[in-house]
Amino acid sequence: MTDHSDAPLIDGDVEANLEKQQAADNESQRNKKVLARQVARYLIQNPTFFAENIELLETIQFPRESGKTVSLMTHQTNLLRERNIEMRQRLDQLLQNARHNDEMFSHSRRLVLELLEARTVAEAGDALLKSFREDFGVEVTALTLFGPLPGSAGKLGQVRTSARANAEGSIGSILRNGRTVCGTLRPSENAYLFGKQADQVASAAVVPLADQLGILAVGSSDPNHYRSSLGTLFLSYIGEVLERLLPRLLEKS
Template identity: 30%
Template sequence: MTDISRIDTPETVTKEDVIRYLEDNPEFFRRFPELLLQLKVNHEERGAVSLVEAQMSRLRSRVNDLEEEITQLMGIAAGNEQLFRAFSLAHQRLFAVESSSEIRHALDELAESLKLTVSLRLYSDSDAADLDKSRVDTIRAARFSGQRHYLGRLRRSEGDVFVKDAPELGSYAIVPVSQAKDFGFLTFASHDGGHFQPSMDTLFVEQLAEHLAVILSRWQGEA
């Protein structure tokens, strides 16, 4: 503990001494409460203010920061709930589908609710726009970085491989639809180039792609 009585003259007192003394004697201002109002500190907007006023200002600033954080978290939670409901409804629709047109209708409903473009393109399906495997392989080699899925921007010439009327420099979430074999890709596209980013979670999209793969596998087995 700092012994203030051993400091001989004011010239020997350093700011570190003062800091240590106040840290070691937290009751100091309780014993001398008048100092809280007498001592002044510089304030960027209000000039010199008392320690109490400075502390209150910091607390108000911290409260404002916390309120902003809470608002952001509530917004994220609301967004996650919207995504959950939209994808849950899509899964419900898919449980009852009996044709590729019904799959497209379920995906169109999902696209409308999310305000995104949603596309399912397969390697071989007379009812859907076929994928060009050579072009897909070229894009995977250039963009996927060894990952199964891709999130990020694409040029329109690349996006056209996966969606109709692909946005120029839009962002994409591209997930393979596969089960024992590769059927194709489920793609979500946005005109906002920053909408899909590599750090985003792909759970909902991958679950939907897996559900589609189960349906296509079942149909293939029944053919």
């Protein structure tokens, strides 16, 4: 008969050995952490250490995403190259923004001068629509003045007219808001603002003119072009120019 009396003792020895090995591993990890803190503290207190031991820099290794390691020198070179690329990209973006702003200023200046030189509402409207189309790339522009406008019949050119009551019924919420609105409009709003060109408009920006004078609207076939977050500073600025100019031209009509 085989004697199995020693089996539990063997299992117990194995378990004990495993526990000792685990304890030793834990102690080794703690020692490494303590040593790492000591090394870090030493380097902080002695910032010239590597300058005095330059040969050690080549022995320092850094892990990479690929799993490979590289020397500190190579790591620093790669880091500087990446930062250089990032800085060039930022500089390119700044230059593009500067060129865009210069173009916007030049086009805006020319438009304002042409508006100031206009002798009639029709001339002002023609200058506005031409500039928006050719200089600013606007697909659809509509300038609507609220009537009645005595003595102006047939003298407004491309400028549209509408009774204030009709405007309230079609775009009342936009008028009551009183601020420039961007985004996708309801079909009835598009129809009122852009007339026969309404089916070309998927997004729009609308500027109510002060003192119930009228409304300026621009549209795009791109539903995302005039987003609700789109900056409206330029359109609001042109709206303010029209608010001051058109009443004087209407008096001359």
